[in-house]
Amino acid sequence: MVDQEAAESAKGILQDIVVVSLVRTLTESFGSASELYRKLKRKREELEDGSDDERRHRPLRRRSDSTSDSDERKRDRLRNWARHRSRSKSQRRGGYSDSDEESIVTSSTRVREEYDRGYHYLGERFARGDLITQNQLQTQIINLQQTLLNIYHEIALNPNPPLSKHHLDQLVQTSRAARLASIQALNFQYERMRGDPHGPQHHHHRPDYLPSPPGAFPVPSMSESQELVLRRRKSRSRPRSRSSSSDGAHRRRPSPVPDPIRPAPRSLFCVYAQDLQHDASRPLTDGFKNDGHKLCPFCRTHIPVQVNKAWEVYKEDDRKRGFDRLFLVGARFIVKCHREGGGYACVLCRRYRKSDTACTEVRALIEHVWEEHGNDELEKDEDIVEKTKW
16 A cells, blocks of 8 residues: 555656656757767868878978978978868858857757746746647657767768768757757747646746846837838838738749858857748747747747738839839848847848848848848848839
8 A cells, every 4th residue: 555655656756747857858968969069070170180181291291301390390380270270161161150069059058948937937837747848848859869869870880981061960950950849849838837827736926927038128019110111212211000911912023042141150140040041941930929929939039020010111123213112021031130139130241241230129120121232132032022012
């Protein structure tokens, strides 16, 4: 009888901590992914350095008898400098910017922060979780660990792999997907439990709203305009509150393929913004729906957008003098320009300019796009649509 009671008690404990256990397993898996990424990156750099040294030593061997020690030391310094420069260039060419490693290294922290936020307001109920979140977290753990096992297996079969970025790309993509999906799963669980005041172990001190992080933009009221009409013929802009989806009279022209985006320096864009930039088919998370919290799933920055509204930008037609062209800048464009912790950087400048432009608010970003970027650049962006009938 005592054994049965102990078993039931242990079963209850396991049920109570199931989500927190999954979060712990997930963060450990992110740690393993981070270690493997560093190991593969270091191995790739060593192989590249070895290839560079071999090429540089070939002509030196033929002239070794006729060189002095001082000349040899000078060449060593030059080789070290060239090796460092070559490594930096190869990293830029391969796309391995600091943001790639940072997105893996910080994944554990971001997921843990999202869990801690829910636990702070909902207590043990959030730690136990529900079946939906349990299944979602288990799926991400399986995907991440399966990728790690596959990479280790391929390395074991081929101890001297060629200089390929395939494994590094796999780690970055899988880790980013697992991080975003896990944060979203925990956030959705918070929203579900917050909307169920009669659930067990409900925390009676929880707030009736999701608090914005420090420095976040205030949530705009529905009466405030979310659009800006910009005309080149006028010296100032004026707001117009009209939903871009209400008239349905616009269509997208066949757009040219956008130019690739230069690798962004560290912290220019939020990691989630970079995900949107590199994957044009990725939709915004449900948090950006009209009744959503408008928080970035990665950095938790508030971004005041509405998916059914757009910013209107009027540009003079280069082909027909005296005529205007109307472009609709959608919410996704704003989100993919946001920076971690607040503010925005222009993705068009990153793609077409030698220098970047940072803005503190959405209006300033739209004004910059209107004033500094041409029709051809607006046409190429998948989140800017030309309205052909108006």
